[in-house]
Amino acid sequence: MAFIKTRKTSKGEPRYDVGYRDPTGKVRRKTFRRLKDAESYKRTVEVDVIQGVWIDPHAGEVALAEYAVNWLEVKRPHISINTYRLYESELRCHILPALGDYPLVALTPSVIRKWHSKMVDAARPGPVTVAKVYRLLRSMMTTAVEDEMLLRNPCIIKGAGQEFSPERPMLSASDVIRLAQAVPANRRLLVLLGGFSGLRLGELLALRRRHVDALHGRIIVNESAIDVTGVPSATKAPKSEAGRRTVHLASELMREIEAHLDAFAAVDPEAHLFTGVRGGRLRRATWHKEWTDARKALSLTGYVFHDTRHHAGTTFSQLGATTKESMRRLGQSTPQAAMRYQHATDERDQELAAKQERLMAEAIQVAIGRL
Numbered sequence: 001m002a003f004i005k006t007r008k009t010s011k012g013e014p015r016y017d018v019g020y021r022d023p024t025g026k027v028r029r030k031t032f033r034r035l036k037d038a039e040s041y042k043r044t045v046e047v048d049v050i051q052g053v054w055i056d057p058h059a060g061e062v063a064l065a066e067y068a069v070n071w072l073e074v075k076r077p078h079i080s081i082n083t084y085r086l087y088e089s090e091l092r093c094h095i096l097p098a099l100g101d102y103p104l105v106a107l108t109p110s111v112i113r114k115w116h117s118k119m120v121d122a123a124r125p126g127p128v129t130v131a132k133v134y135r136l137l138r139s140m141m142t143t144a145v146e147d148e149m150l151l152r153n154p155c156i157i158k159g160a161g162q163e164f165s166p167e168r169p170m171l172s173a174s175d176v177i178r179l180a181q182a183v184p185a186n187r188r189l190l191v192l193l194g195g196f197s198g199l200r201l202g203e204l205l206a207l208r209r210r211h212v213d214a215l216h217g218r219i220i221v222n223e224s225a226i227d228v229t230g231v232p233s234a235t236k237a238p239k240s241e242a243g244r245r246t247v248h249l250a251s252e253l254m255r256e257i258e259a260h261l262d263a264f265a266a267v268d269p270e271a272h273l274f275t276g277v278r279g280g281r282l283r284r285a286t287w288h289k290e291w292t293d294a295r296k297a298l299s300l301t302g303y304v305f306h307d308t309r310h311h312a313g314t315t316f317s318q319l320g321a322t323t324k325e326s327m328r329r330l331g332q333s334t335p336q337a338a339m340r341y342q343h344a345t346d347e348r349d350q351e352l353a354a355k356q357e358r359l360m361a362e363a364i365q366v367a368i369g370r371l
Contacts, residue, residue, distance in 0.1 A: 198312030
């Protein structure tokens with residue numbers, strides 16, 4: 001158990017040394033000026049050792065910048081290259097400039113709160129990025145607690161990790177068709193699949209001829225493209241197991257696929273559906289430029305390509321798909337994720353009001369007939 005030894009300094013002032021043996025067997029000491037503080041520390045350390053929650057007081061002295069580098073390298077084999085790059089960017093731009101020199105033990109809730117408040121008050125980054133950056137720091141601090149470098153996580157701001165994105169503008173079906181007509185002919189199918197199948201851009205870019213099942217009118221999704229320098233056709237597994245799926249398509253869309261395969265895809269089963277000028281898999285940067293040019297030509301500059309997926313998800317819902325059915329088709333693992341694509345539109349609201357009016361009229365007629 002812990003003990004207290006009293007001694008005097010060269011000036012005759014009392015000092016109180018608290019000694020104890022830590023769980024590893026090492027004897028440790030800490031000095032206090034007041035007996036009251038020494039006794040309080042003695043009781044605390046005895047309880048921590050007995051309960052198995054004792055933390056090495058020197059373990060948290062490593063700077064956040066050093067800990068973050070090691071944390072990210074340990075994570076690297078278990079995350080995608082895009083996620084790694086995102087974490088690296090968030091650390092470099094938003095976390096380490098302000099907090100990198102702090103020892104872990106100095107990252108108190110007060111320090112975290114001031115750092116977060118400055119991000120919120122600044123013009124940039126936006127609220128979505130602020131939430132993501134905060135979640136990254138909180139995740140690192142959770143690991144530091146698990147590593148027994150901290151006793152508790154200092155990131156305790158309620159709701160700070162939640163994203164409140166403004167609702168995206170809704171593309172209409174005619175907008176999707178117009179955009180498909182505005183892009184180069186070999187990209188027409190890319191827009192149509194985005195707007196009417198709901199596949200993510202990475203899933204679309206990874207599609208190969210062997211993924212098309214023309215006999216049953218469907219495509220098989222089991223890969224997602226990632227852009228890695230020097231690797232022409234890098235792919236990864238879908239975001240979750242739910243991402244591995246089979247998506248059935250309308251007959252009109254299957255005809256578009258068959259026409260695209262005849263005109264723009266090689267006969268090799270491994271051939272990509274969408275390719276660049278040199279025949280390799282289409283890169284995101286190339287497609288982004290082509291998509292931007294098409295949007296500008298049609299004065300649809302407020303839309304990003306992911307909005308085609310929103311259109312597909314909303315359409316599924318309006319056609320009567322249940323949340324579970326939308327989850328399966330969109331490759332979502334949670335109902336919350338699928339609900340993001342079930343947007344309400346003015347046109348749909350008017351349709352529902354008209355149906356309700358008819359329902360009420362019928363009910364009134366029935367009620368009158370019973371009087």
